[in-house]
Amino acid sequence: MFRLLLWGFVFYLIYKFLFEFLVPVSKVAKDMKQKVNEMKEQQNQQQSNFQNQTPPSQAKPTVDDKDYIDFEEIK
Helix, strand or coil, rough: CHHHHHHHHHHHHHHHHHHHHHHHHHHHHHHHHHHHHHHHHHHHHHHHHHHHHHCCCCCCCCCCHHCCCCCCCCC
């Protein structure tokens, strides 16, 4: 009789451990992996959008001779 109660208690503890600890941990790990993959996909999408944008054309500034001062080397 005592052995039967002991085995029942052991199986109960194993059951509790499996369904109250391991199953929730595996669900959390699965959710985290999914969220990380979503973040990577979003980052790759933003990066590709950034690379596809054409840079604004930069006009070269015009240089006037008035902007420069004549320089003579002194020895």
